[in-house]
Amino acid sequence: MKTNYNINKEAKQIIVERSFSASKDLVWDAYTKSEILEQWWAPNPYKTITKEMNFSEGGHWFYYMLSPAGEKHWCLVNYINIKPQDFFSAKDGFCDENKTVNTSFPSTYWENNFLEEQDYTKVITTLNFQSVEALEQLVSMGFKEGFAMAHENLDQLFLKMK
């Protein structure tokens, strides 16, 4: 399935559109239940581990991404508006183990729309950034993560070769 990416720097937005061949209730669950999110959310080879999950307006998902080297990256998703099966919005950022948000990283406000189509469910995610710089920082962080992953993969390869 093809993903559509749309960048609107003026509006400080990235819009990601993707369809899944599954019913809307299944896709909704995959985005809103921590036990399913844990199976697909974190970039490989990181693992997602949930500390707290309360999917409700004003509630949050508090989790960390665990690197193979045992490093923990804590994240906090605060849920703002929820229309079951159709929509939810949230504020997403990095924090520490006490849920204190790390302000040196940009936080993102994101909206998810779930649309039923013939045999498919389409999810439209709009990521809103505080500034163009924040947008660039987040995207380049994906870049850094990619590098970090590659390095860890190398580490593992070296371990095997020993």
Place this chain on the structure above:
Amino acid sequence: MRRDIFQAIADPTRRAIISLIMLQSMTPNAIAEKFDSSRQAVSKHIKILQECGLVKSKQDGREIYYQIEVKKLKEVTDWLAPFQQMWEERFDRLDDYLSKIQKQKKHAARKK
């Protein structure tokens, strides 16, 4: 006026123009024919694309042909590539999960 390349691709018509002339260089008239909007509107979009450095023109006899500046386009795609890759992998895992859970459900329904 200096423009940002991301401004160029923020507009759906401009994205359509880019994908059109990615296949072959085209005259302004040939481009305008592909769109419902007026010729003026299309040439305005082309002008912005030129100012962003994404499109360049080439004179061939009497005609002007527009073509993509591949190097500049790569700037845009490279910038987003790691972000895209992260999401692609994420969605692939979600696809796997969804197909697995649906098979299980079918299986369970058959057993009943």
